[in-house]
Amino acid sequence: IELHYGKHLQTYITNLNNLVPGTKFENADLETIVKESDGAIFNNAGQTLNHNIYFLSFSPKGGGEPKGKLAEAIAAKWGSFENFKKEFVAAGTAVFGSGWVWLAKDNAGNLEITKEPNAGNPITKGLTPLLGFDVWEHAYYLDYQNRRADHLAELWKIIDWDAVAARY
Template identity: 85%
Template sequence: MKFELPVLPYAADALAPVISKQTIELHYGKHLQTYITNLNNLIQGTEFENADLETIVKKSEGAIFNNAGQTLNHNIYFLSFSPKGGGEPKGKLAEAINKEWGSFENFKKEFVASGVGLFGSGWVWLAKDSSGKLYITKETNAGNPVTKGYTPLLGFDVWEHAYYLDYQNRRPDHLNELWKIIDWDVVGARY
């Protein structure tokens, strides 16, 4: 299977000022493309050559895992945004968040605190188990909750390349601003 850069449902400048055009061009256009290119090259002639992305992330290790994980992570990340995003989730996802954290505001606070508290590079995720119970997970480097048997619903990238051009070393500011562009219809459909 050959992986390709996903088509964004918005223009490169559409998420500004939360994420600048320059950050989209570099983070999505160059950084993610490099992971995809590396992954395609690494899986040739291996047991993963015709596997889907989640299977590769669940079963691989080393360079294949790193590039597959980052491809999956970034695909979820970039496709969770909309220039008309923001607000709060609705329906079953909103009910599950309220059940687990008491309110959407409590969930946001814990999610951001998890992302701020992750030392070094990685991801903070909203994920669900097979029964629909929600979790906030912190994953280092290319980690993804699929390796724990969870379904990733929403991931925030806390690698510096995701925010440094726009926020420098202010990771909390970056994480708090991302709520303004979340497409809850897309995220809710994953639930």
């Protein structure tokens, strides 16, 4: 995580900061940039937003299960937290190449799992991203080589469900 956070995320931030001066995005917030940009600006803004959500969803005291309304919504949609985890990991494992798997909600609070290629984020589809798992090889290759599913299974141990629920 240290390499991923310190090198990859910082590179996206630096690139974005170098790309937006003189554009209509110069003073825009990150979500607006992701919703309205394309090309290199979108890729770097998307990865910055995605990684911000990703890293802020972790805690050394994480793990367990969500509580409250988020837990109720997960149970209503998938029948149980275990079923949700299985579908989420299956979706993340099925992303071809690089990208993200997301738990997102619509304006009515309905949950769905989305798969996004590359720098994709469900915000571009009018959804609110709640939890995203990075399935790019840089997220796991040093620790898990080509075993993406093992990496995804381990992330549940550090998820800060209070932080995720706050986005719900």
